[in-house]
Amino acid sequence: MSENILLSFNGSKQINTEIKLTGSKSECNRALIISALSEGSVNVENLSVAADTALLIKSLESIELQTSDLRLIDIGPAGTAMRFLTAFLSIQHGKFLLTGTERMKQRPIEILVEALKSIGAVISYEENFGYPPLQISGPLKQTDATVKIKGDISSQYISALLMVAPKLPLGLTLEIDGELTSKPYVEMTLTMLSQAGISHSWEENVITIKPQSFNTSKLYVEPDWSAASYWYAIAALADEASIFLPGLNGYSLQGDSKITEIMANFGITSQFKNGGVHLKKEPKNLERKIFDLKDCPDLAQTIIVVCAALGHNCTFTGLETLKIKETNRVLALQTELAKIGVKLIEKNFSYKLDCSELHFPDQLFISTYEDHRMAMAFAPLALKIKSLEIEEKQVVEKSYPYFWNDLEKAGFSVVTKEK
């Protein structure tokens, strides 16, 4: 049975709460792959409860458990895990059918598959060229150590290759072609590899990892900064806010920690003390007119909805990759923002917000397009709209299963409604 969520916030719009966030799904997915590659010498601490992480754990376990000639791995909607497993399975013994949701079958993977094939992997597209499902026969017999790879579509392809690189007989040299999108995620991969004892060199657009072994080590997964961004958005739309998020540090492997700097523009201060971050709201005139989100695409929906709700006409760049995520996020934002009279207009690789007709109806229904971030980015609008209905309660489970419980804890009225 499918259910929606009805949100409202009664009384004065003051938020005073402490929220313990789950581990970062990006860090956790890397830690799990690195641990599996290390064959037991790398341990993972503070696993995320994100559904995508649970799917990856189950998939890695099922590789061992299945005895059939063709082992089936269904990774559901987990894009990062899909890309990481494609490289991982290419170096395992056996034949695998790697598939996912209908949306996953529309998310491109050609760049990664062709890169792997160019060094000897045996992979075929089972339905449409360039897209999952994939049939992978491993282990690859390496024919080459150098790969030229486009950097501007998804950094996940590059992270996937880097993690298997130390296990390849010839190692790997990646020549990144064009601008690298989502760069902090590649840096996260390399840092976590080095925490597990793997060295690399990165000069200009060339990253090299030689064949080497993992050290005995522990990888600690930090709380999820992308999840934290929704609390910054809530603070930005509330009248008063004091929110403590334990476990988050000023230094993070996650590029989405940039939310502290971005939200400072909205008067949200971040103070790191007592083992976490304290968010406070201070009066501030909104001045910044351009936001470049190329390094932190998962913050795009959060920030765009906040700007729209504050009536801040500004411009966003670096949104190109949003079209191939859980849904076409640009189109989803345009459709849903239109419901409060806001336009997001594409022009010359940038997007301009036009809030001249912004209004808040008493009741609003938000469609979520199987995208957790649509649900979580629009939820803070309950501070502006009397009755906000968000489609598909379960959608948040992908990265933040306790999101609705946490909203309730912070004073929102959260009611489940049958569809």
Ligand SMILES: O=C(O)C1=C[C@@H](OP(=O)(O)O)[C@@H](O)[C@H](O)C1
């Ligand atoms: O490597 C990762 O963990 C991720 C990289 C990003 O994707 P792209 O590199 O495709 O932008 C991001 O959007 C995704 O949620 C997680």
Ligand SMILES: C=C(OP(=O)(O)O)C(=O)O
């Ligand atoms: C894009 C995302 O995830 P993935 O690519 O792993 O499906 C996300 O979590 O916003």
